[in-house]
Amino acid sequence: MKTMTCRQLGGACDEAFQANTFDEMAELSKQHGIAMLKQQDAAHLQAMGEMQSLMKDPAAMQAWFEQRKAEFEALPEDA
Numbered sequence: 037m038k039t040m041t042c043r044q045l046g047g048a049c050d051e052a053f054q055a056n057t058f059d060e061m062a063e064l065s066k067q068h069g070i071a072m073l074k075q076q077d078a079a080h081l082q083a084m085g086e087m088q089s090l091m092k093d094p095a096a097m098q099a100w101f102e103q104r105k106a107e108f109e110a111l112p113e114d115a
C-alpha cells in the first residue's frame with residue numbers, strides 16, 4: 037500500500053489517500069474531488085478549474101497523468 041496526498045494528485049489539500057494501485061489512488065482522489073465540489077470548497081474548485089484547462093489538451097493531460105503514475109510507482113510501500 038502507498039500513500040499520496042490530494043495536493044500530490046493535483047488537488048488543494050494534504051488529505052492522504054492509501055491504495056495498492058495507481059488506479060485505486062485515482063479513484064480515491066476522484067471521490068474526494070466530488071465531495072469537495074459538493075461542499076463548494078474554494079481551493080478545490082480552483083484546482084478543478086486548472087485540471088479542466090489541462091484536459092483541453094489531450095497530450096498535456098496524458099503527460100500529467102503519466103507523471104503522477106510514475107510518482108506513485110516510485111513511492112516506497114507504507115510501513
